[in-house]
Amino acid sequence: MRILWGFLSGLVFGLGLVISGMADPAKVLNFLDLAGSWDPSLAFVMGGATVTTFIGYRLIWRRQAPLLDRTFDIPKSRSIDRPLLTGATLFGIGWGIGGFCPGPALTALPLLAPGTLIFLPAMLVGLWAGARIKGLGLLHTKGAET
Numbered sequence: 001m002r003i004l005w006g007f008l009s010g011l012v013f014g015l016g017l018v019i020s021g022m023a024d025p026a027k028v029l030n031f032l033d034l035a036g037s038w039d040p041s042l043a044f045v046m047g048g049a050t051v052t053t054f055i056g057y058r059l060i061w062r063r064q065a066p067l068l069d070r071t072f073d074i075p076k077s078r079s080i081d082r083p084l085l086t087g088a089t090l091f092g093i094g095w096g097i098g099g100f101c102p103g104p105a106l107t108a109l110p111l112l113a114p115g116t117l118i119f120l121p122a123m124l125v126g127l128w129a130g131a132r133i134k135g136l137g138l139l140h141t142k143g144a145e146t
Helices: 002-020 023-034 041-060 084-097 103-112 115-134
Strands: none
Touching: 002 084, 002 103, 023 041, 023 103, 023 115, 041 084, 103 115
């Protein structure tokens, strides 16, 4: 049952990305191009997502447990440390250069656009390298979870 709900959630998310145009990296790059052909529509997509998330969390936190699990899976660490900031920076740089983050990149894969076919393997190599670096203890900081 969890797999079905996970699939349906991913399908709704993917459809939302396609309908909003976020599977097109040019849309994101135009949003970041303040001096050129700026496109503010991404701000509306992010605003809608923020409002939806805000309302959703207010409703969900009233429950004792999630619908399909026994407990909420809440991160234990709340610290803002070097690995978090490094990851956020790399994510932002990659997003700004390629116009993709993982969700829209996977959604755009069936289009077989050259940018997608370059971005996805690079993203997977980056994920693998990050896991290797973390496994070697190079990103471990005091109090951080591994």
